Amino acid sequence: MKDIMKIANSIPMWIACGTAVILVIVQAVIFAKSSYKAGEKIGLTKKQMRGAIRSSAITSIGPSIVILSGMLSLLITVGGPMAWMRLSMIGSVMFESMAAGFGTSSVGVQLGADAMTELAFGMAVWTMILGSIGWVIVSTFSASRMDKVEKKLSGGDPKMLTAISGAAILGAFCALSSSHLTKLNKNSIACVLGAGIMAVLLILGEKKNIKWLGEWALTISILGSMIITAII
Helix, strand or coil: HHHHHHCCCCHHHHHHHHHHHHHHHHHHHHHHHHHHHHHHHHCCCHHHHHHHHHHHHCCCCCHHHHHHHHHHHHHHHHHHHHHHHHHHHCCEEEEEEHHHHHHHHCCCCCCCCCCHHHHHHHHHHHHHHHHHHHHHHHHHHHHHHHHHHHHHHCCHHHHHHHHHHHHHHHHHHHHHHHHHHHCCCCHHHHHHHHHHHHHHHHHHHHHHHCCCCCCHHHHHHHHHHHHHHHHC
């Protein structure tokens, strides 16, 4: 296991994984600049765009902390470089852990229980990478055509499009939450607590007209549910 961790945390691995992370950062900068220019073209004020940037940054804190906590488990199994790269690009702790486990189990090694071998490490890395290629391919070839799909689904009605988008988001979160709720364990408690805290914060923010509370609601609900569940 120690020799495998030397390979997993070696300089070549850091360089290879770091290159991918740099590409993600470059893309983010390009998208941010393009979005800002597009905002100016459609008449948004600098105050509105700064507010959107601030809200987006604040809202991302909670999920980022969850991802960071998940990264700690991946650090032990696949090393720092791979954990850093995968969660910088995909951000799904559940997927990465499952993919790594599927990869190692294919060669008879149980992730986190058995000693890691070179073959098992290689299988974990390849499974994590190949398992997410489909997302990249689909988004690459379908992103430019999504406006046509949206128009067909909504019939050109902005309100219908808003309703469809909202329903899609609710469906995605319900699908993610349902597996935790049905387990009836601490995951279920954390899920219910998070929903309860979020509801209270949103209602309070709306009634008292506290704008910053809406921005921090997601972070507070995630951290609050995690801390309370850990204590009980």
